Amino acid sequence: MSNINIDVKELEGKLLFAIPKKGRLYQKCQQLLEGANIQYYRKNRLDIALSTNLPIALVFLPAADIPKFVADGKIDLGITGQDMIAESNVNVHQLVELGFGKCDLCIQVPVASNITDPKQLVGKRIVTTFTHLSKKFFGKLDEELKPEKPTDINYISGSVEVSCTMGLADGIVDLVESGETMRAAGLTRIYNIMSTQAVLISNPHTSQQEFIDKIKGRIQGVIAASKYVYCSYNIKRANLAKAIKITPGRKNPTVSPLEDDEWASISVMVEKKDSAEVMDKLEAIGATDIIIFNIDNCRT
């Protein structure tokens, strides 16, 4: 039988990097690793994979467990949600906001309940996966309002939205993105405890800081490349100030001379979401040869 385990010796000196093993962060993380050229081979069912081109071992873990592993120093670097970090109540460095896994941790109640304020839930039953954050939130309200018995916070690991219909809860604390799950369960949100997105995190006392900075730089490059496009156009020097106002760039635009002294060529990064509007505005001030390029990768 072939040995599918990775020997602990193979991990010595390697940067241990935790990635969510499933769920909605998983696929985005795969794209990020690919963009950062962190190649690896993962054996079927094995939750540790050695990188084939860098001294990195990827460890596939539930997103909820990643903050603790990173804070303990068992793992140097990780990707998880800010909600998971807050819920774990541990000390990690948040290095880069990754722009995906965006949602809100909300208090939700049945639409038919007529509850509109979290204070109306004090002393009642809450079901959630986020027991630490819920206890923190309702603990403060309990202190203020001193109910007969404290607000009852109960844990379930998923499908939290069914709890009210099942008669297990008067309200829930769970994530809302589109609101589809919430509405389907006949719930409405009455309070946003926190907004969250996926982040790159590291152990504050890691011995691999230099290598972490390198990976951080690569990941920032991938994110910037997905957020920005490269714009190039020609403009009369008389309109240069107006043009720079429209396309100030991340730092400064590059202005190059053209054969015709009256004209200049500008190259600049523009946010992808603004690119059509920017092109309209440039055209309106007489810019010509406006070209937008996608960026494969970049460092700024």
Ligand SMILES: Nc1ncnc2c1ncn2[C@@H]1O[C@H](COP(=O)(O)OP(=O)(O)OP(=O)(O)O)[C@@H](O)[C@H]1O
């Ligand atoms: N609907 C959502 N939209 C955006 N981000 C989300 C959503 N649900 C969860 N997340 C983010 O992803 C993180 C992991 O949640 P996810 O549901 O993907 O994992 P999981 O609960 O472990 O997996 P699964 O739900 O498949 O069992 C959350 O902590 C949160 O930061």
Ligand SMILES: O=P(O)(O)OC[C@H]1O[C@H](OP(=O)(O)OP(=O)(O)O)[C@H](O)[C@@H]1O
């Ligand atoms: O507002 P929406 O776009 O509907 O997304 C919110 C839902 O997404 C997550 O559930 P997930 O699909 O991860 O299932 P789970 O509850 O079993 O974790 C979260 O727990 C909410 O239920």
Ligand SMILES: [Mg+2]
């Ligand atoms: Mg989930």
